[in-house]
Amino acid sequence: MADSDTPALRLDRVCRRFSGGGREIAAVDEVSAVVPHGGVTGLIGADGAGKTTLMRLIAGLLRPDRGAIEVLGIDVRRDPLAVQGRIGYMPQRFGLYEDLTVRENLDLYADLQGVAVAERPARYAELMTMTGLAPFTARRAGRLSGGMKQKLGLACTLVHPPRLLLLDEPTVGVDPVSRRELWEIIDRLTTHEGVTVLFSTAYLDEAARCRAVLLLHEGRLLAHGPPAQFTAPMAGRTFRVAAPEGERRRLQATLATAPGVIDTVIEGRFVRVVSDAAPWGGPPGIEALPAAPRFEDGFVDELLRLRGGAATPAAPSPAPPMPAAEAAKTVIAVERLTRRFGDFTAVDAVSFEVRRGEIFGLLGANGAGKSTTFRMLCGLLPPSEGRLDVAGYDLRRAAAAARGRIGYMAQKFSLYGDLTVAQNLTFFASAYGLRGGRRAARIGWALAEFGLEAMRGAAARDLPLGYKQRLALAASLMHEPDILFLDEPTSGVDPLARRDFWRRISALAEAGVTVLVTTHFMEEAEYCDRLVIMAQGRILAEGTPASIRAAAADAARPDPTMEDAFIAVIGAAEGKAA
Template identity: 55%
Template sequence: MNAGAGDLIVQGEAITKRFLRQKNDPITALDNVSFGARHGTLTALVGPDGAGKTTLLRLTAGLMKPDEGTLTVIGLDAAKQPQAIQDRISYMPQRFGLYEDLSVQENLDLYADLHGVSKEQRAERYPRLMEMTALAPFLDRLAGKLSGGMKQKLGLACTLVRSPELLLLDEPTVGVDPLSRRELWDIVSGLVENEGLSVLVSTSYMDEAERCAHVVVLHEGKVLASGPPNELRSRANGHSFFVLSQRQEPARKLQAELIDRPDVIDAVPQGGQVRAVLREREPLSLKDATLEATPPNLEDSLMMLLRQEMHARPAANAALELVKKEEQAHDVVIEVHDLVRKFGDFTAVNRTSFEVKRGEVFGLLGPNGAGKTTTFRMLCGLLPATSGTLRVAGADLRRARAEARQNIGYVAQKFSLYGDISVLENLQFFAGAYGLRNSRAEQRIEWAMENFELKQRATSTAGSLPGGFQRRLAMAAALLHEPAIVFLDEPTSGADPLARREFWRRIGSLADHGTTIVVTTHFMEEAEYCDRIMIQDAGTMLAIGTPEEVRQQAGEAERPARSMEEAFIGIVEHARERAQRQEHAA
């Protein structure tokens, strides 16, 4: 660590933490970790699932004790003085405990009561929290009725009902749309810049880590690297390139081709091109494609660390072994016309129309509360439409939902398999539920175990699996009956970049072999993997088309939006401004 001990609000030296997974089966969550967080700055913890980020935050919060090493927080020993630390810090875990049947105001008051915040302090603190979070108009609304982004802002407000010396945030923007994510980070950055608050945050978003003064990269319980973002970025100098294909095909096709190559460390679609990190500094020789050097970003450096130094498995290994379905690329497998869904007087989806073709990857995007999940649930046959036409895999969902479901695979946003039974038992159960019997069931379970690398964890209970393996199991279960259409609801929420690459390599394999994919996501880079996307807000469709067409729509004639995130925010904000003008005019 470069700073002296007096500069550090958190200082850890040689921290080791072990857990007993099963009897006589210890797992080392942190292995000889040393790190520091400076006063009045933002410090980020990044790394793949199971890297030890949450364990490190919980130790810092005084909720657990290290088995070895020392951890000092605001000058106190975390092992010996946990209560004294908790009296002076605030901690927002991944699943912050809002009381959904209480209002916004009641949640704030409850947490103020728990922390002994006086009436005088509340009178001074509440207006500032409402100004920061823009929740003042919703004080009487039940927390359970808030959108995901508003829930996160309320969670942050409840965490800040007292003025902490240190704020700990564990993945604060998981499941939050780009607009809400930007607002949340503006709040946190403002607290650091204006009030000198010290913040230690774990995140799966590398653009969030770029905003921090110091970044600690963890992998399998060890520190791979740490330092300011510019120092970490420099590790990838000369290795980052944009690759532009001259062939008329989606960027995901070129991305899959590149990421399968041994001389490519990483490749992601970006702005209609593919951003690639090469193992060597010499540009590749590619047919029908041009390369242009670009400055590295933090994610480039992270992927180099994970793939090169730790010899992480390449994403190419995630490609699924599938039998190609009959070539019927122009068949329309989902037809939606004037789809409406109302809940009482509230219209969640308002006259939406679109079609999806066989083998297409179709993305549903929108802010929290936009109507995506409602649309999604209607497409899956889980929720009836109020009116309109809805046909999936040739079946009318308003009349024959059971028939349509036989051709559908569904992966929910939250892990929804049986946590108390083993991986193998989950697959056996779902094989039976899908009507697979005897040798056919055995073949498909063997395929799932092999393709999703679950054999080594066959006897582990599903609930004990790391997040990445839970996602693999959920996907494997959904594909057992070889559905024609797979619905994926926020499938990579909270996943690290390595896991996201692996996931999308599998999705690409499915689409290339004729399976239709419908996906919702808040990672705007993932929209670039889609053949077409639809953006909706307040139940209304705002844009539909290829990623390139949507970026064009969001920008000006001569300058389309540079990224999908910029396009998304621009389209949603402009639509909201138009709606406000029309409301005022009326």
């Protein structure tokens, strides 16, 4: 047993490299840090930063190439089994058995962790109360929602009470309600059970919940300290500029190129501005109101210092403006759309319309039916009932013709990893029917527009995540579609790549491309012109971001965020306080 002076975790110049694609990647590069007992330490960084590799090294599932790791006073290299007996580790893809019930999954992990049969009833009852799964112990895991699966995975990890809990991005892909519930569980573990938690995440707002943060980027530790350490240097450099509902994206584009501005994002009814130094007065005629710095502001500033540039990338090539007569044209019409799987109704009489050039958001809790709706809109799944017109085609009769007018970007990178960037673009251009000079012109456009020329000969699988995202978006636009479907398009990418992505999407919408997007990033919902919030297959709320936020306002939250509004809508539907 380690003495009280021994930290929960000690990392000393830890390195781990991987070889692939003819090159060597430093997944973890000279990382040193000390994590004391108690509270939550955040492991923050975009996908590819090295978070998962470092977690697996700490858990003794990988061996470091160099350096030392000490967990609870135990040398991980010398005795990984002793470490694994004292910690809990929940990887990104936790191994639930979907054909087993909740109780049977608990029994399986209790067997694996050597929990005595006599101790199980009390521990199970505690875990089911903590996670809210008590009414569902007889339900098969495969029938749980995404958020409930995450909570069951956490319960299985905790069957044997650990002293150190490693959670690898447990909130990725879950809705805001489930994310808040997971954090309530973590707070209880640290406060009442004295568990030390190392929590990795790509959601930068979660850093504010942590006692300390380890900030990783491309395998290296950029900084280590309390969240305030990252926000303090931003004092006097963060502002908000009010914008009318329909003008926020245009105002953001204007402010992004103003002198002294390094970053702009849409934040509720404002555009948030970060300046390169204090003070900053803003362009003539624009009133800039001081705003409290956020962790993300400091993170972006740190990345910009490393990259030597501003968050504003080169502007996308201007497109011809959309004719005024086209602006009000309905290009997607959904009327009482229904989809059943046996006796289960996944989508229940959903109706809405989307106009040309709109960015339309499809939001919902896990299991709400939005993915099923999305697949029907793309022509990938036939509806059971209802009317569904896309780009002037009835999808019941002309799904193939409609798909020729649609671009689709999947949540997971779905291009061909063994093909080069240029070969992927050639393949998709050909698949969309492009030939000869037009195909060559569109490939040239994509390489130039998305900054891919220098990587045209690189295998797609070896690209950094931000460039994979660029390639996927470029491939979906090769045939100049009228409608673009985006399924969780920015999951895992760093804030700079996310900003670049949304500037491109905004420019497409201004040119008349209709965009449908699903996302769990509520701040991204603010880029939508209109959106719907779904639960249990039905639409609970529809309108502009401002109208949905206004409907959720009360005395306690007079100016709610979109996440507050989302939780309020879902909570009201479930008949409980948000």
